[in-house]
Amino acid sequence: MQYNYDVIVIGAGNGGLSAAATTARGGKKTLVLERHNLPGGSATSFVRGRFEFESALHELCDLGTPERPGTVRKLFEQYDAKMKWHLEHNLFHLIVPGKTDIVLPSGIEPFCKKMEELVPGCEASVRELIRLGALAGEAQNYAMSPKSNKLVLMTKYADFLRLASLTTREGFEAIQMPKAAQDILNTYWCYLGAPPDYLDFLTTVQMIYKYVYFAPGQPDKKSHNLSLTLVDVIRRNGGDVWFNCEVEKILFEGDRAVGVRLHGKDLYAKHIIANCSPATVMGKMLPDNVKPPVQSVKLANARTIALELETMYVGLNRSAEELGITEYSTLVMSDTDPDDQYRKANGSDKGVFIANCLNVIIPEASPKGTCTLFFTTFGDSKEWGSLAPRDYYKKKEQRMNDWVDYYEKTTGITIRPYIEEITFASPATFCRYLNTPNGTPYGYQVYKWDNIINRLNNLDKEQMFKGLRLTGAACENIDGYNLCYLNGNIQGKKTLKDAEEDQ
Known part of the structure; x- marks a missing residue:
């Protein structure tokens, strides 16, 4: 078989662009195929009259400053992506009509003092939440590193695993946080679409910690600039991005994905990365003679669209x-x-x-x-x-x-x-x-049984076919701009490792 590319990425959303930037910088001939005429998926903008509107980004989590960079800033620097960033020094303005009207600042000390002012007696539990968030971030970075060891996770990072075993409500109760303080911090549930009885405590503490410590961030010139910058990274490193190119089918040779079909034309690659919902891949993109693994079907049916x-x-x-x-x-x-x-x-x-x-x-x-x-x-x-x-x-x-x-x-x-x-x-x-089920940008609803830890532990089991990896909001890092960029980077690195093993 004559391969046209080393890697074909389906979809120029956040995860797909990040994965393609990783494989292109890794020396692999990479092609991204996007069904729309612009890159980005959720990370884009549009014009009405004299206004350019941000389409979806509320704020970036985990950005930080040049002196104290978060994962997003580090990742874009790793890609040599030239970006200008802006930070917001307040977390949010919360209004509950007739009951609450407060503004929460970012920064650990201002945040803790403001929470104590709003709910006297809560400061100790708020500081414990911050401590757990810092620990969780360190532990998750270790868990996703190539040298991670489950024994180390179970000993050095035992609290990390315990956090994932609790719902957010159970976690707040465990650190003895007053109900009024819980209600203020639970305002963040809407960013992940999951209330405290659904969402695991690990995800909550990490999200709150990263917003408080690094402050909410924004790219200059809307989130569309993030997408255009990553397209530039891909092309500068020998890759390409084609627009108005909707993939109709993923091609197979035996049980291995080997290419894609678009507009009646077949393109072949040694590795495919699909920035798509697993439901879309299984329901629309497989040839009639290729059936998804039973386990993949059962897992998709067990999950709920967010x-x-x-x-x-x-x-x-x-x-x-x-x-x-x-x-x-x-x-x-x-x-x-x-x-x-x-x-x-x-x-x-x-x-x-x-x-x-x-x-x-x-x-x-x-x-x-x-x-x-x-x-x-x-x-x-x-x-x-x-x-x-x-x-x-x-x-x-x-x-x-x-x-x-x-x-x-x-x-x-x-x-x-x-x-x-x-x-x-x-x-x-x-x-x-x-092009997601019901138009959800969130992927699958997050539950305690289906949290980041469980998805990471089953990462390889969720790979449906050889030569095919999935990325995006429905994958192990769940939804969110920062998490999709990170997930794309992970899948890109795993694809590079796959290529080494093939050789």
């Missing part, structure tokens, strides 16, 4: 300062209890939303004298999918009116008279652009 999103993008002809918008990230919650928040996020009462104003961090993110707002809540693909076309657009219009009213009511900030551009993305919109 939450779906509705997003509204607003361009305003006033600056953030003129409108009185002072915080980048505002989270409005229906109640202080996260279980109630989760129920309402999944029901018809959309009492939960995140509002981001990028201009607070990057004033030049929109034309001078203007600003943009980016609203997110959870959606229901069944609700939207059952609508007739005319009702679909009516529902979008109604949603936009409701959201503007709710934002003005809960924040006290008037925006309606200043709206110049407004558009809305339903789960159907995300399904069309992301």
Whole structure:
């Protein structure tokens, strides 16, 4: 067989671009195939009128500073990707109408002191949470290193494994954190789409620690710049990225993946990396004579597709300062209890939303004298999918009116008279652009039985076929921009190791 490439990557999302950058820099002839005309998947932007809107990134976790870099900054430096970054010094502004209105700062000392001010007596438990988060990050880096040893994990990092055995609620109780403090920190559940009774404590402590220690971050010029920069890395290292090229099938020789078919043309490679949901690979991309392993089917059926999103993008002809918008990230919650928040996020009462104003961090993110707002809540693909076309657009219009009213009511900030551009993305919109089940950007719902540790321990077992590796939000590192970049890097390194073993 004549191979056209060493590695073909299906999908130019975060995981796919990171994997391709890794294999290209590793000296492998790499091709990325993307069905859209732009790279990035969720990491992109779009233009309406004179505004360029960030499509999905709320904030980067684990970025850090040049002096104290986090994983994301280190990874982009490793790729020799030239990026300008911005940091936000507050974590979020939390509003529970009639009950709570607080701003949490980043930085360990300001954060711990603010939590103690808000909930007297909680500081010891908050500091223990920070300690566990630092330990978890160190342990996970060791667990994912080529020289990791399970015996060391069980001894030196015993607390790391214990964290994964608890739900977030159980973990907070174990460190004796007061309920009021738990409710404030559980605000972060919406970033992973899993409430504290679902989400494992390990994921929670790492996420909180990384936001507090490194501060939330943003790339200059929207997340689309992240994608374009990685495309540049791939091409500078001898690889290529083709757009408007949807892969129809993965080709096999016996039980090994050896290529792809697109537009009726077959391309062959020694290794395939699919930045796709496992459900998409098994349901659409395998030839009729190739069946997925029974274990892979059972695992996919055991998992639940994660939450779906509705997003509204607003361009305003006033600056953030003129409108009185002072915080980048505002989270409005229906109640202080996260279980109630989760129920309402999944029901018809959309009492939960995140509002981001990028201009607070990057004033030049929109034309001078203007600003943009980016609203997110959870959606229901069944609700939207059952609508007739005319009702679909009516529902979008109604949603936009409701959201503007709710934002003005809960924040006290008037925006309606200043709206110049407004558009809305339903789960159907995300399904069309992301090509994921129900349009979810989250992959699979995270549960205690299906957490990062369990997925890492079963990483090789989840590889369906020889010559084929999967990356993205549905994989072992779960969802999130930073985790998808990291997962792509891991799968790229494993592919390089596969290539060495083949030789």
